[in-house]
Amino acid sequence: MSSTTQAFSALFARDVHVARRNIVTTVLQTMLQPLLFVFVFGQVMTRSGMMPASYKGMLLPGIMAISMTMTGVMTVAMPLIAEFQFTREIEDRLLAPIRIEWIAVEKMLSGVLQALVSGAIVAIPARLLLGSDLHLSMEHLGMFFLVASLIALFSAAGGLTLGCSVGQTQIGLIFSMVLAPMIMFGCAYYPWKALESFPILQKLVLLNPLVYASEGLRGTLAPTYPHISTPIIVAVLAVVDVVLMVVAMQRFRSKAVS
Amino acid sequence: MAAMGMGARTGFKRDKKAPPPKVVALDGVSLEIQPGEIFGLLGPNGAGKSTTVGILTTRVRPTSGEAVLQSNGTSIDIWADPVRAKQLIGVVQQRPNLDFALTAREILLFHGAYFGMSSTDRQRRANELLEQFQLLSRADDLTRGFSGGMMQRLSVARALMHDPQVLFLDEPSTGLDPQTRLMMWSIIREYNAKGKTILITTHNMDEADELCHHLAIVDHGKVIALGTPRELKASIPGGYILHLRFSAAPPELMERLKQLPGVTEVRPAGAPGSAEQTDVYADRGGALVGDVVAAATACSAELHDVHISEPSLENLFLHHTGRSLRQ
Numbered sequence: 056m057s058s059t060t061q062a063f064s065a066l067f068a069r070d071v072h073v074a075r076r077n078i079v080t081t082v083l084q085t086m087l088q089p090l091l092f093v094f095v096f097g098q099v100m101t102r103s104g105m106m107p108a109s110y111k112g113m114l115l116p117g118i119m120a121i122s123m124t125m126t127g128v129m130t131v132a133m134p135l136i137a138e139f140q141f142t143r144e145i146e147d148r149l150l151a152p153i154r155i156e157w158i159a160v161e162k163m164l165s166g167v168l169q170a171l172v173s174g175a176i177v178a179i180p181a182r183l184l185l186g187s188d189l190h191l192s193m194e195h196l197g198m199f200f201l202v203a204s205l206i207a208l209f210s211a212a213g214g215l216t217l218g219c220s221v222g223q224t225q226i227g228l229i230f231s232m233v234l235a236p237m238i239m240f241g242c243a244y245y246p247w248k249a250l251e252s253f254p255i256l257q258k259l260v261l262l263n264p265l266v267y268a269s270e271g272l273r274g275t276l277a278p279t280y281p282h283i284s285t286p287i288i289v290a291v292l293a294v295v296d297v298v299l300m301v302v303a304m305q306r307f308r309s310k311a312v313s
Numbered sequence: 314m315a316a317m318g319m320g321a322r323t324g325f326k327r328d329k330k331a332p333p334p335k336v337v338a339l340d341g342v343s344l345e346i347q348p349g350e351i352f353g354l355l356g357p358n359g360a361g362k363s364t365t366v367g368i369l370t371t372r373v374r375p376t377s378g379e380a381v382l383q384s385n386g387t388s389i390d391i392w393a394d395p396v397r398a399k400q401l402i403g404v405v406q407q408r409p410n411l412d413f414a415l416t417a418r419e420i421l422l423f424h425g426a427y428f429g430m431s432s433t434d435r436q437r438r439a440n441e442l443l444e445q446f447q448l449l450s451r452a453d454d455l456t457r458g459f460s461g462g463m464m465q466r467l468s469v470a471r472a473l474m475h476d477p478q479v480l481f482l483d484e485p486s487t488g489l490d491p492q493t494r495l496m497m498w499s500i501i502r503e504y505n506a507k508g509k510t511i512l513i514t515t516h517n518m519d520e521a522d523e524l525c526h527h528l529a530i531v532d533h534g535k536v537i538a539l540g541t542p543r544e545l546k547a548s549i550p551g552g553y554i555l556h557l558r559f560s561a562a563p564p565e566l567m568e569r570l571k572q573l574p575g576v577t578e579v580r581p582a583g584a585p586g587s588a589e590q591t592d593v594y595a596d597r598g599g600a601l602v603g604d605v606v607a608a609a610t611a612c613s614a615e616l617h618d619v620h621i622s623e624p625s626l627e628n629l630f631l632h633h634t635g636r637s638l639r640q
Contacts, residue, residue, distance in 0.1 A: 058396065058400065058428075058429055059396070061429035062427045062428070062429070065423060065426035065429075068423070068426065069412075069415070069426075072415075072419070072423075073414040073415070076414065134414075142410065142413055143406070143410035144410055144411065144412045144413055144414075145410075146372075146404075146406055146410040147410060147411075147412060147427075147471065148427070149371075150370065150371070150372075150399055150404055151399065151428070152396050152399045152400040152427070152428060152429075153396060153399075153427075154395070155395075311372075312371070312373070312374050313372065
């Protein structure tokens with residue numbers, strides 16, 4: 056094995072080890088809120104008759120999109136912000152015999168896996184919470200996995216970009232200014248079509264990658280609900296992935312070597 | 314590992330496209346460090362020591378100049394082949410930077426894994442180091458609650474884990490209690506005795522004097538003196554200081570002291586207005602005492618006490634910069 060392969064797998068093993076150790080915190084941090092949302096909107100509102108039961112099938116793909124995106128962003132960005140600025144823990148890994156760019160790739164790979172796992176984990180209790188009258192389609196599984204992978208990559212690359220760009224004092228601001236509007240206008244709780252009565256907003260939200268994540272999962276898991284066409288979703292997510300990866304690599308390099 | 318040389322000229326011959334650096338941290342520093350030696354960079358805070366270490370350890374990109382490691386007769390340009398360079402070096406940064414998500418043992422094991430050590434080797438070496446650095450009792454604790462001294466010990470242990478040819482220690486004994494400092498010094502000497510090259514930065518003169526075979530004294534990004542500690546100390550004119558105490562010190566005695574051969578300055582050192590305690594700066598130490606006694610006797614005064622300070626790196630720094638190292 057070359058030194059790059061050895062160092063890469065050891066760095067990855069370290070991240071998996073740490074992720075396993077922090078699993079409870081990660082789950083609470085990224086999945087509790089979407090699950091509470093599932094309960095309130097999928098159970099309280101539908102059982103009380105304030106929402107139709109069909110809302111459940113529309114909601115689940117959106118919840119998965121939020122969980123995956125948040126997990127990818129948070130598990131990559133949060134440790135990096137501290138490691139680069141405060142604890143400097145990352146220095147030991149930067150001195151591993153491997154190119155700096157591979158360390159960035161490794162960070163993204165671990166983010167991708169954690170985002171995928173989180174999508175799977177949140178789907179199980181959400182499915183149970185929503186009950187038996189939830190109808191999901193299993194006909195587009197291939198496309199579903201492709202969309203899910205593109206979402207995971209976008210969240211990990213976005214996390215790396217954020218983690219290398221945000222100062223420790225700005226973390227709170229990022230939550231209220233970036234993540235909160237991103238979630239509310241991410242078409243997770245309603246389809247993009249529902250914004251038709253707000254034409255300007257409907258165009259503006261297209262800048263939010265979470266829209267494509269929610270609509271993409273909706274189009275592959277619950278295609279009977281209105282959604283943006285899946286090939287368009289795949290193309291947009293692929294472009295977002297490439298752009299974010301390039302930016303993330305540049306940001307990481309400039310952070311790692313002064 | 315053969316020799317290690319490095320030249321970093323920052324602020325000169327800049328690439329026209331690159332923006333000029335806001336602060337010139339290093340200005341024409343050129344050092345050649347021989348294999349198997351302990352080389353010290355001595356200077357006050359902000360002198361450019363950490364930047365030099367940063368350039369040699371792939372963390373700070375120089376705006377110009379070159380940094381070269383030599384291993385088994387091959388030259389490795391650190392900035393052209395950082396991966397090979399990283400395989401040969403071990404680094405202890407000034408600030409502890411332990412992986413807080415891992416236990417002390419895991420830190421060593423993962424570090425070994427980054428460098429491709431086999432599982433058996435990693436376990437064995439980690440145990441040896443934990444024992445040597447007196448960390449076995451806390452080996453399986455997360456390091457967040459470790460004291461500063463323990464963190465520093467573990468940082469050094471981690472840098473030694475993959476048995477690097479060149480070890481960089483940036484201010485290794487800052488904040489350590491005297492006992493741990495002595496332990497650290499003996500570990501550094503022991504590692505050097507295996508033929509390893511060590512570069513150490515410090516603003517502690519005793520440390521530089523005690524440990525280093527060669528020293529570069531740096532200030533404001535420039536090397537102001539280079540040599541063995543002994544050579545450097547011998548290079549100061551009037552490097553000795555005689556701290557004297559007389560029964561009485563009339564002005565006449567002060568005049569006589571100033572005229573003694575080799576004396577560069579006579580300075581009252583006691584309470585203001587009293588000259589009983591006097592410091593004499595001279596190029597000789599003990600050899601001057603006879604003349605001092607004769608001068609005192611001639612003025613009907615008696616020499617009560619004498620203490621001789623040998624030439625020190627502190628005096629050398631003062632001589633070159635007009636400032637104390639501690640300023």
